[in-house]
Amino acid sequence: QLQLQESGPGLVKPSETLSLTCTVSGDSISSSSYFWAWIRQTPGKGLEWIGTIFYSGATYYNPSFKSRVTISVETSKNQFSLKINSVTAADTAVYYCARRGTGYYYMDVWGQGTTVTVSS
Amino acid sequence: EIVLTQSPDFQSVTPKEKVTITCRASQSIGSNLHWYQQKPGQSPKLLIKYASQPFSGVPSRFSGSGSGTDFTLTINSLEAEDAATYYCHQSSSSPWTFGRGTKVEIK
DSSP: OOEEEEEEEEOOOSSOOOEEEEEESSSSSTOOTOOOOOEEEETEEEEEEEEEEEESSEEEEEEETTEEEEEEEEETEEEEEEESSOOOOGOOOEEEEEEEEOSSSSEEOOOOOEEEEEEO | OOOOEESEEEEEEEEEEEEEEEEESHHHHHTOEEEEEEEETSSSSSEEEETEEHHHHHHTTTTEEEEEEEEEEESSSSOOGGGGEEEEEEESSSSSSSOEEEEEOOO
16 A cells, blocks of 8 residues: 655754655656645645656746755665755745656645754 | 646535535636545545546545536535545646645544
């Protein structure tokens, strides 16, 4: 059964870089059948799609984040990652990783989420 | 960016009652509208895909309808375990967006 697990620091200082990893178990991240996504949830803006990556490295970003965000994939570790630079308090959120199929346009499996607080 | 407007924001309902949640898109999105259920402390779970198709394992009391700009999620005969926040989500055009949610409380 597919499981996604987010990991990374729970506290990041303003102006620094937020880095999270999603570990995929129960399936190969190199499957050509899926894309892998990051979504975040804040009290202020609700759920926001950040971006999506294919195992080949092709990425698709929300323009709201594009200048600050990098999503990458490490197939040897069955992981994909999120980096957001120059963070502010507005980046405080619960961050989720999720799966989307190449044949369908919705996220069907989500990780449990990880809370990241931006504070000095 | 397509804006999804959900209504109501909050609904307090007695068990076995019927619940109707609406989601209106700022422009036509065809049937590229999906519904999620989120309980406190949990990640969103897919209920309905492409406006009206139940996702695998979802109880039959959950149904969806609509196309274009107006969509509805219906919960027939509400059960206590259905207390949650429900979100609509569009994948018609990038960036993908979500509604602000409808919280359903059990009286």
